Amino acid sequence: MAETLRDILDAAARGVFPPADGRTTVVPQPSHQDSGVLAFTAHSVVFTDEDPAWVYAALRDVDCDGLAAPMHPRFLAALMERTGRTAETIDAVLVGSPLPGEPSLALTEIEDADHPRIVYARRRRDDVRAWAADGGVLVMGRGVAGR
Template sequence: MNALAEVYARIERGEYPPEDGRVRIVEPSSDRDTVVASFTAHFVVAAKVDESWARSYLPAGDFSAPVGPAFLSALEQRLGKRAGCLDHALLATGLPDDPDLELTRVTSSNHGRVERSLRHRDEVRTYLTEGGVLTVGRGLAGRWEAAFEVEPAHRGRGLGRRLIRAARHLVPDGAGIWCQVTPGNAASLRAVLAAGFRPVGSEVIFEPR
């Protein structure tokens, strides 16, 4: 198993990285899976870079350096990629039975949320309900990931929480399912937490320019 996939698999089993201040430099599981992942006093940089080069930007004991602008900008230049935003990484487990929300699965959609999911995930399934869209697919290192969006006219009614909770019924019972939320998106973060997801760390994913 790839080192990055092993990190996520262990977390899904409740085995969190040690709080040792370590920064691990590992090979990405694919070119699409270039990421800087941060956990409590532990970091994983999955990128095709020389370790000695990376560590020149990462002073020992500086827990802000792996997600700081100097290192992220240097990675952008080194890899010819663009750093995405810093996202919360939240985890829940799959639930049995069907969702309590009426969803229609569609085979195509030009919704921006769907197009983003298709860039970052495999085996993407798209579901629509009145006022919202939900996607479930295989993302970083093959893990299950979900994303959702609620139309402005339907916000403030709990639909976001119901959408993201529905995602837990759309993966195998007991499987880990992840959701990424930009810290400033407080409404989405509240919905994801209310749906039973728990914060695990943060991630900066690198994309083609």
């Protein structure tokens, strides 16, 4: 198993995932803004600067299947209370290498820093850029572990 969240995500981008063994791995959070839980197939990763012994004890305290415990509301509430954080929603983290060439749709970069989607993204991500596309807005930035 990789030692950092970045290692885990880099491996996933190469198609190498944590073992589907029903376990939970605890690693340090990569930055002050990045803390949480990632669920892979039959393996979870908790990234926090909290004591791993506390994390494993809190997971055991959740009255459910151990495989489900890291995403269970009771564990997530305990983690938020302990860390003073809040939650919004369960989200997907996608990793991969850039594709060659230009996108297949026309994109126009948005320079308006006050656009609501850009303002929202900048509170959670680094290096945020945005483009207008036919029928929508594409906002991208570096998120968890600089990905």
